[in-house]
Amino acid sequence: MQIHELTLVEATDMLERGELSAAEVINGLYDRIEAVEEKIKAFLEIDRERVLREAGTQVPVAIKDNICTRGWKTTCASRMLANFHPPYDATVVARLRRQGHAVLGKTNMDEFAMGSSTEYSAFYPTRNPWDTERVPGGSSGGSAAAVAAGEALVALGSDTGGSIRLPAAFCGVVGLKPTYGRVSRFGLVAYASSLDQIGPITRTVADCALALNWIAGHDPLDSTSLPEEAPDYRTFLRPDVKGLRVGLPREYFGEGLDSEVRDAVLAAVRQLEAGGAKVEEVSLPHTEYALAAYYLIAPAEASSNLARYDGVRYGLRAEGEDVVQLFSNTRSRGFGPEVKRRIMLGTYALSAGYYDAYYLNALRVRTLIRRDFDRVFEKVDVLACPTSPTVAFRLGEKTDDPMQMYLSDIYTVTVNLAGLPALSVPCALNSEGLPIGLQLIGPPLAEGRLLQVGYAYEEARGPFPRPRI
Amino acid sequence: MEKLSQEQVEHVARLARLALREEEKAIFAEQLGQILAYAAKIRELDLANVEPTAHVLGLTNVTRPDEVRPSLSQEEVLQNGPEVQDGYFRVPRIVEEG
Numbered sequence: 001m002q003i004h005e006l007t008l009v010e011a012t013d014m015l016e017r018g019e020l021s022a023a024e025v026i027n028g029l030y031d032r033i034e035a036v037e038e039k040i041k042a043f044l045e046i047d048r049e050r051v052l053r054e055a056g057t058q059v060p061v062a063i064k065d066n067i068c069t070r071g072w073k074t075t076c077a078s079r080m081l082a083n084f085h086p087p088y089d090a091t092v093v094a095r096l097r098r099q100g101h102a103v104l105g106k107t108n109m110d111e112f113a114m115g116s117s118t119e120y121s122a123f124y125p126t127r128n129p130w131d132t133e134r135v136p137g138g139s140s141g142g143s144a145a146a147v148a149a150g151e152a153l154v155a156l157g158s159d160t161g162g163s164i165r166l167p168a169a170f171c172g173v174v175g176l177k178p179t180y181g182r183v184s185r186f187g188l189v190a191y192a193s194s195l196d197q198i199g200p201i202t203r204t205v206a207d208c209a210l211a212l213n214w215i216a217g218h219d220p221l222d223s224t225s226l227p228e229e230a231p232d233y234r235t236f237l238r239p240d241v242k243g244l245r246v247g248l249p250r251e252y253f254g255e256g257l258d259s260e261v262r263d264a265v266l267a268a269v270r271q272l273e274a275g276g277a278k279v280e281e282v283s284l285p286h287t288e289y290a291l292a293a294y295y296l297i298a299p300a301e302a303s304s305n306l307a308r309y310d311g312v313r314y315g316l317r318a319e320g321e322d323v324v325q326l327f328s329n330t331r332s333r334g335f336g337p338e339v340k341r342r343i344m345l346g347t348y349a350l351s352a353g354y355y356d357a358y359y360l361n362a363l364r365v366r367t368l369i370r371r372d373f374d375r376v377f378e379k380v381d382v383l384a385c386p387t388s389p390t391v392a393f394r395l396g397e398k399t400d401d402p403m404q405m406y407l408s409d410i411y412t413v414t415v416n417l418a419g420l421p422a423l424s425v426p427c428a429l430n431s432e433g434l435p436i437g438l439q440l441i442g443p444p445l446a447e448g449r450l451l452q453v454g455y456a457y458e459e460a461r462g463p464f465p466r467p468r469i
Numbered sequence: 470m471e472k473l474s475q476e477q478v479e480h481v482a483r484l485a486r487l488a489l490r491e492e493e494k495a496i497f498a499e500q501l502g503q504i505l506a507y508a509a510k511i512r513e514l515d516l517a518n519v520e521p522t523a524h525v526l527g528l529t530n531v532t533r534p535d536e537v538r539p540s541l542s543q544e545e546v547l548q549n550g551p552e553v554q555d556g557y558f559r560v561p562r563i564v565e566e567g
Contacts, residue, residue: 292507323560323561331488332487340493406504
């Protein structure tokens with residue numbers, strides 16, 4: 001038996017029955033990391049000895065490097081924080097540790113979670129385990145690639161505009177973006193605070209339900225944390241979709257969608273239909289404005305959140321003759337091109353004379369997008385659509401054209417703007433052997449329902465292949 | 470608008486406390502112009518009577534009991550400081566003498 005081939009549920013059950021020890025799991029995963037990491041580059045920091053010392057009793061979790069971990073650097077894949085040692089654990093990490101999970105390592109990402117390919121990491125890009133000439137998606141590309149490559153059985157990512165779901169789709173794994181406020185953001189380095197949400201990346205839907213159980217729930221340290229108690233998500237894992245109303249949003253199947261992706265997603269929907277679900281076409285008429293609104297709102301929030309990196313309290317410092325020079329030199333040296341681009345964009349959208357036309361109007365579009373969803377969820381239980389318009393693209397293909405990179409998020413940003421939960425489940429390989437993701441979107445707090453539908457689909461689909469590395 | 474002017478880029482960079490190189494200014498003038506041209510799409514909509522949504526949750530005035538609790542030690546707070554002296558973060562002189 002190879003540890004890295006187990007599902008999270010299998011490994012957890014074996015640990016509980018005493019058939020396996022946490023140290024064996026850690027060693028098994030680190031053996032795998034040693035074998036494949038040179039090709040994949042999913043991690044920014046690994047340390048077998050430390051993980052063994054802090055082994056705990058459960059499966060260790062790979063953590064995206066924008067989630068604070070005491071004892072491990074938290075760099076956000078930025079030169080700005082290259083030597084940042086957080087003095088505290090994020091709430092999700094503290095919860096994991098209390099439940100017996102060690103931190104397995106810190107995963108690579110686009111700098112400050114800004115990007116869709118993990119190529120904007122200031123350190124090195126992560127490779128897609130299905131084809132190392134292709135990107136793993138982003139920004140949680142390290143987390144998704146680690147799970148796909150068997151270097152981790154579970155990883156945490158963060159999703160501001162698709163950063164869990166897109167890499168999950170590109171890497172052929174399961175990724176869940178929970179309802180805004182369902183998982184604590186305390187200790188998640190802020191990018192766009194009204195959109196950011198932490199969620200799990202795993203190989204199966206059952207694994208996802210288990211990992212969500214560990215991290216979901218109210219946190220008094222996060223004022224945007226939802227007070228509702230989180231259910232046991234494993235109780236939703238029934239392969240039953242009889243009578244379930246599935247909506248196909250017309251706007252997610254239009255121009256720009258790769259035909260193989262379309263066919264695979266529609267075939268997956270037909271499998272749900274064969275299981276007794278009722279499928280109907282629906283409309284979310286303001287979808288075409290979502291990406292524009294997102295790329296005003298997220299940079300605006302980012303420009304404010306990232307004002308804290310000034311070379312005074314933590315992070316990089318570049319000297320200057322006065323404080324303003326010190327701030328400007330520090331920020332120019334510490335931030336990479338995409339982060340600067342978004343800070344500039346956000347600063348512009350918030351500046352005098354443009355605030356109303358850009359930022360305030362984007363917030364109004366956000367209202368229209370929410371209403372679109374409110375209306376369709378009166379008629380259907382879940383929405384099914386592609387996670388991404390294409391499969392994983394090649395490294396370097398979009399790095400010089402920010403607008404093309406942003407278009408990768410066209411089917412994912414709406415969910416963040418509306419604060420909804422969404423699950424990406426692998427549904428097929430295309431003719432080149434690259435994974436395609438089915439995205440399921442639900443109303444607020446419908447994580448259980450999404451997991452149920454995802455589980456039913458997975459049962460109908462059968463086991464998903466593994467990449468050969 | 471397809472391109473920002475050099476002055477606009479410099480103004481925004483100053484607001485954002487970014488010291489940009491000349492070639493960065495030229496690239497951003499082009500790229501920000503393109504992105505903003507795309508974003509201007511939202512002007513097609515009649516938004517006059519739509520309330521803005523800054524936040525999706527209905528939560529308001531979330532408070533905690535005002536009780537004294539342990540916090541990070543001074544040492545922990547200062548441990549990441551690039552330049553620290555006598556329990557303070559050190560920066561260049563801000564207030565002029567005189």
